[in-house]
Amino acid sequence: MKKNILHSILLILVCTSELLYAQKDPFKGYKIEGDMLVFVFDKRDYEKATGASQKIKIENLDIKNVVVAGEFNGWSKDKWEMIKIDANRYELRKKLSDFTDEFSWEFKFVINNAYWAEPSRKDKNITRAFENGYALPAYNLKMYIAYPDKNGNATFTLNGFNNAREVILSGSFNKWDEDMFSMIKNEECWMLTLNIRPGTYQYKFIVDGKWMEDPENPKKVINEFNGYNSVLDIQGSSNFLLNGFQNAKKVILSGSFNEWSENICEMNKTEEGWKQTLMLSAGKYHYKFIVDDKWILDPDNPVREYDYNGNINSVCIVK
Structure with a gap:
């Protein structure tokens, strides 16, 4: 289920933000807040760090600084220095738009520009580290466009299957991983809430090893195995601003x-x-303002394009 899918259909997913069941901890090392990616280092989450020739306990390190290093910045040990929040935590905020749509990156935290903080083998978002094609005796953290979060923006449910031993949620948002997102069983259904970057995604459930589409979701597409994938569309908040025009009676x-x-x-x-604030799916949109029946471009947005009719419009891109 890791191959490309043939088609796509949009579905507006109605999501709940509070759940009445125990949600698993979010992935280690990062979280998504609106249009920001927040890297989070908490020294209490780590036991050891690896230096040039030795491993050392985190508690024995006098931490002067912490840096985020990963595939996105060439594994630099000094470029992305984090801000100290308290005695244990450091954070670094980056815009989601700074990252590619692929959004599947390996990373690690570097202490004092020299020691790599080693994640726990129990963390869900770890992956074996490689160098020149050879596996290393170490692991990196990995971030995806989706991660478990009880206050996330997408809740998945599968009713019934009370006798199932395990249900996994797998989709394009986690590279069709077959182990990462274990759903949680309650009295009525299996459930999992994720925080997902806005976009259109395909997914399936794996019930005791058997793949199946979401029976409650009518939106689905044919996949390469002559079966079906369920489809959802996660929308993001987009603000449209028109400065001035205080004497206008109405703006559309x-x-x-x-x-x-x-x-x-x-x-x-x-x-x-x-x-005006709209909830929009990921994509590119053309727009204009109508000020007292007069059409105008967005004067504060330099990004403009011609449409098929030869009209020039302002452009909004939602990622």
Whole structure:
């Protein structure tokens, strides 16, 4: 189930943010907050660190600084220095847009620009470290566009199957991994909540080793094995701002996301101008403002494109 899929269909997934069951801990080393990726180092999560020729207990290190090193920055030991939050924790915030859509990276934390913090073998998001094609006696952390989070934006449920021993959630958001996302059984169903970067994804359940699509989700596509994958669309919040125009009576936001409607998306007046927030799927959209019946481009957005009719529009890209 790690091959490319043939087609895609959008599905708006209605998600809950609070669950009445025990949710597994998030992955180690990072979390996603809105449009930000937050690297998190907590020295209490690590026992040992590896230097040039020795291993040392974390508790014996006088930590001066912590750096994030990974595939995304050439494993640099000094470029991405973290900010100290308290006696144990360090954080570094980066924009999600700084990372590619693939968003599957290996990384590690470097203490004092010299010691690599070794993750626990119990952490779910670890992977064997390699160098020049050879496996090393060490592990790296790995980040994906999805990770378990009880306050996440996508809740998956599978009703029934009370006699199943194990149910795994697998999809394009975790490279179709067959072990990573174990679902949690309650009295009525199997359930798991993830925090997922906005986008369109395909997924299936693995019930005691048997793959199956989501029986409650009518949106599905044919895969390369002549079976079906379920499809979901995770939407992100997009803010549209028009500064000024305080004397305008009405401003409408119109674009490819609402079939260029001239009335359904009226903007809200603020002290600075006009504002509207929409939930949009990942993708590129054309838009304009209608100020008292006059169409205008977004004056603060330099990104513009011509459409098929030769009209120039402002462009919004949701990642």
